Amino acid sequence: xxxxxxxxxxxxxxxxxxxxxxxxxxxxxxxxxxxxxxxxxxxxxxxxxxxxxxxxxxxxxxxxxxxxxxxxxxxxxxxxxxxxxxxxxxxxxxxxxxxxxxxxxxxxxxxxxxxxxxxxxxxxxxxxxxxxxxxxxxxxxxxxxxxxxxxxxxxxxxxxxxxxxxxxxxxxxxxxxxxxxxxxxxxxxxxxxxxxxxxxxxxxxxxxxxxxxxxxxxxxxxxxxxxxxxxxxxxxxxxxxxxxxxxxxxxxxxxxxxxxxxxxxxxxxxxxxxxxxxxxxxxxxxxxxxxxxxxxxxxxxxxxxxxxxxxxxxxxxxxxxxxxxxxxxxxxxxxxxxxxxxxxxxxxxxxxxxxxxxxxxxxxxxxxxxxxxxxxxxxxxxxxxxxxxxxxxxxxxxxxxxxxxxxxxxxxxxxxxxxxxxxxxxxxxxxxxxxxxxxxxxxxxxxxxxxxxxxxxxxxxxxxxxxxx
Amino acid sequence: xxxxxxxxxxxxxxxxxxxxxxxxxxxxxxxxxxxxxxxxxxxxxxxxxxxxxxxxxxxxxxxxxxxxxxxxxxxxxxxxxxxxxxxxxxxxxxxxxxxxxxxxxxxxxxxxxxxxxxxxxxxxxxxxxxxxxxxxxxxxxxxxxxxxxxxxxxxxxxxxxxxxxxxxxxxxxxxxxxxxxxxxxxxxxxxxxxxxxxxxxxxxxxxxxxxxxxxxxxxxxxxxxxx
Numbered sequence: 001x002x003x004x005x006x007x008x009x010x011x012x013x014x015x016x017x018x019x020x021x022x023x024x025x026x027x028x029x030x031x032x033x034x035x036x037x038x039x040x041x042x043x044x045x046x047x048x049x050x051x052x053x054x055x056x057x058x059x060x061x062x063x064x065x066x067x068x069x070x071x072x073x074x075x076x077x078x079x080x081x082x083x084x085x086x087x088x089x090x091x092x093x094x095x096x097x098x099x100x101x102x103x104x105x106x107x108x109x110x111x112x113x114x115x116x117x118x119x120x121x122x123x124x125x126x127x128x129x130x131x132x133x134x135x136x137x138x139x140x141x142x143x144x145x146x147x148x149x150x151x152x153x154x155x156x157x158x159x160x161x162x163x164x165x166x167x168x169x170x171x172x173x174x175x176x177x178x179x180x181x182x183x184x185x186x187x188x189x190x191x192x193x194x195x196x197x198x199x200x201x202x203x204x205x206x207x208x209x210x211x212x213x214x215x216x217x218x219x220x221x222x223x224x225x226x227x228x229x230x231x232x233x234x235x236x237x238x239x240x241x242x243x244x245x246x247x248x249x250x251x252x253x254x255x256x257x258x259x260x261x262x263x264x265x266x267x268x269x270x271x272x273x274x275x276x277x278x279x280x281x282x283x284x285x286x287x288x289x290x291x292x293x294x295x296x297x298x299x300x301x302x303x304x305x306x307x308x309x310x311x312x313x314x315x316x317x318x319x320x321x322x323x324x325x326x327x328x329x330x331x332x333x334x335x336x337x338x339x340x341x342x343x344x345x346x347x348x349x350x351x352x353x354x355x356x357x358x359x360x361x362x363x364x365x366x367x368x369x370x371x372x373x374x375x376x377x378x379x380x381x382x383x384x385x386x387x388x389x390x391x392x393x394x395x396x397x398x399x400x401x402x403x404x405x406x407x408x409x410x411x412x413x414x415x416x417x418x419x420x421x422x423x424x425x426x427x428x429x430x431x432x433x434x435x436x437x438x439x440x441x442x443x444x445x446x447x448x449x450x451x452x453x454x455x456x457x458x459x460x461x462x463x464x465x466x467x468x469x
Numbered sequence: 470x471x472x473x474x475x476x477x478x479x480x481x482x483x484x485x486x487x488x489x490x491x492x493x494x495x496x497x498x499x500x501x502x503x504x505x506x507x508x509x510x511x512x513x514x515x516x517x518x519x520x521x522x523x524x525x526x527x528x529x530x531x532x533x534x535x536x537x538x539x540x541x542x543x544x545x546x547x548x549x550x551x552x553x554x555x556x557x558x559x560x561x562x563x564x565x566x567x568x569x570x571x572x573x574x575x576x577x578x579x580x581x582x583x584x585x586x587x588x589x590x591x592x593x594x595x596x597x598x599x600x601x602x603x604x605x606x607x608x609x610x611x612x613x614x615x616x617x618x619x620x621x622x623x624x625x626x627x628x629x630x631x632x633x634x635x636x637x638x639x640x641x642x643x644x645x646x647x648x649x650x651x652x653x654x655x656x657x658x659x660x661x662x663x664x665x666x667x668x669x670x671x672x673x674x675x676x677x678x679x680x681x682x683x684x685x686x687x688x689x690x691x692x693x694x695x696x
Contacts, residue, residue: 354584356582356584356606356607356650358606358607358609358610358648359610360610360613360614360617360648361614361617390586391584392650393606393648393649393650395606395610395645395648395649395650397613397645397648406649406650408649408650408651409650410650452649
C-alpha cells in the first residue's frame with residue numbers, strides 16, 4: 001500500500017496485553033512470522049507437532065517460555081535448529097552420560113547466560129548484583145571441591161571427572177534459583193518438589209517409596225560396580241554399566257517424570273482456557289458493553305433504550321442457550337458477502353448511520369474469516385460511534401491468498417497512539433483478535449480527515465479454490 | 470459518499486430529466502437537486518421516457534435501473550443512437566449487479582445509489598453533464614468483480630481482445646480505492662497522480678466495460694452466485 005502524506009499511524013497494543021508485541025510499532029504492518037502452510041495457526045499452535053518439522057527461527061538463540069521442562073534451553077535449541085524438541089532432549093541426555101556431566105553443566109550455563117524469549121536481560125546479569133547468592137554458590141562449590149580432594153585421596157579418581165560439572169551446575173542452579181523471574185522459579189519448584197517430597201517421605205505410601213529406592217540403589221550399585229571394577233570384557237563393561245545406571249534412574253525418577261508430563265498437559269489446557277476467556281471478553285465487549293454505552297447515549301429516548309435492551313437480551317439469550325455468540329455471525333451467514341451484508345444491516349439498524357458496503361468476490365466462511373468479520377463489525381461500529389461521519393464505507397475483497405476488509409469514514413479522525421488503554425475497542429477486539437488468528441490490522445487516521453482500518457486475513461491453504469463463479 | 474467536482478463550474482445549470490417509477494422518489498430528487506439544476510421533465514416508464522427525452526434533449530438523464538416496462542438500459546439504447554449528446558447517470562436502490570452493468574454497458578456515464586446525499590447528487594450530475602464519469606463504490610465493486618470473474622486464470626475461452634478484456638493493475642488499484650470510499654482527489658493523493666489521471670483511468674475502465682465483447686462479461690452477473 002502506498003503511504004500518503006498525512007499522518008499514518010498504527011495501533012499500539014496496551015502494555016498489559018499479551019506482552020509479546022514489542023516489535024510491532026517499528027516493523028509496520030504486523031504479520032505473524034512466516035510459518036509456511038500453517039501460518040494462520042501460529043499463535044495458537046502449541047501441540048506436540050509444533051517444533052517437529054517446525055520453522056527454523058532466525059535471530060539469536062532464546063530460551064523457550066513454553067514447552068519447557070526446566071530452563072527451556074532444549075526447546076529454544078529446537079526452535080532455532082528446526083529439530084524436534086524430544087530429539088534435542090534425548091541428544092542432551094546422551095551427551096550428559098557420555099561427557100560425564102559436562103553437558104549438564106553447559107545446560108546450566110546456557111540457562112544462566114541465554115535470555116528467555118521476549119526478554120532482554122539474562123539471569124546472569126541479574127545474579128551479578130546478588131552478593132549473597134554468589135557467596136552461597138561459592139560455599140557449595142567449595143564443599144564439592146573438598147569432597148573432590150577427599151575422593152582423590154582415597155583413590156577414587158573417577159570422581160574427578162564428575163566433580164567439575166557438578167560444581168558448575170550446582171553453583172549455577174543456586175544463582176538461577178535466587179535470580180530467575182517468578183515463572184521460572186515456579187518451574188524449578190515443580191521440578192524440585194518431588195525430590196524434596198521423597199527425602200521427607202511426604203504423603204506418598206512410604207513402603208512403595210522404600211521399595212523403589214532400594215531397587216534403584218541396587219541397580220545403581222550394580223551399574224557402578226560394572227563400570228568401575230576392572231574385569232570383564234572391555235567392550236561390554238561400559239555399555240552394561242550405563243544401561244544399569246539408566247535403569248536405576250528410571251526406577252527412581254520415572255513416576256516424577258510422569259507427573260511433570262501430566263503437569264505440562266494441565267498447563268496447556270490452562271492456556272487454552274485463557275485464550276477462550278480472551279475471546280469471550282472480546283465478544284462481551286462487542287455486544288453487552290456496546291449496548292450499555294449506547295443506552296447511556298440515548299438515555300433521553302426511552303423507546304430506543306427499550307429497543308436496545310430487548311435486542312441485547314435476545315442476543316445474549318441466544319448465545320447462552322443456543323450457542324451463538326453475540327456479535328458473531330455463526331449460523332447466520334455462510335459466505336463472506338452475506339456476512340458483510342449482515343454487518344451492514346445490523347449496524348445501520350442499530351446506529352442509524354448509512355453503511356456503504358461493497359464486496360468483491362466471495363467465499364465460504366471458516367473460523368479465521370469469522371474472526372475477520374467480527375473485527376470488521378467492531379471497526380464499523382467504532383467508526384459509526386466515534387467518527388461523527390454520516391456514512392461509513394465497508395469494502396471486502398476476496399483474493400486467492402487473503403481476504404481484506406477496509407472500513408473507512410470521513411469523520412473527525414483521531415490519534416491512535418493517544419487512545420487510553422482501558423478503551424478496548426480497537427486494541428482487543430480488532431487488533432489482538434486479528435493477530436490471534438494470524439491476520440493483521442492497520443489503523444490509519446488523520447485528525448479532521450477520517451479513519452481507515454485495514455484488516456487482512458490469510459486464507460487457509462486448503463481453501464484457495466477459485467472463489468468467483 | 471462525496472465525489473468532488475472536477476468538471477468546469479461554468480455556472481450553467483444542467484438540464485436534467487428524471488426517470489423513475491416512484492412518484493415520491495421523483496419529487497424527492499427534484500427537491501434535493503433544488504435550484505442547482507433545471508429539472509426539465511420526468512417520466513415513470515420506458516416508453517414515455519424515450520418519447521420525452523427525444524423531444525426535450527436534456528443534458529443529463531437520471532435513470533432508475535429498474536422500470537416496469539423493462540430495464541433502464543432500454544432507454545439508454547434507444548436514445549444513444551440518435552442523440553449521443555444526452556448523458557445518462559444510473560440511479561438505483563437495487564443491488565442487482567447485472568442490471569447495473571447492463572445500464573453501464575448500454576452507455577450510462579456512471580452509477581450512484583439512492584442513498585447519495587443531495588449535494589453529492591448535484592455534484593455527480595454536474596460531472597456527468599461535462600462528460601466525466603461517476604463511479605460509486607458499489608459500481609467499482611461490481612466492475613472489479615466482473616473483470617475478476619473473467620480474469621487471467623478464470624476465462625476458459627481465449628480472449629478476443631485482451632486489451633479490452635482486462636484491467637491494468639493501475640486501473641484495478643483505482644477501482645479498489647473507489648470501492649474503499651476514496652474520492653478522486655484522495656485517490657490522486659494516495660497514488661501520487663493527478664486527479665485528471667484518476668479520471669482518465671476511470672474513463673478507460675468505463676470504455677472497456679462498454680466495448681468488451683467478452684462473452685463472460687455479459688453473462689457474469691447472471692452466473693454469479695447471488696445469495
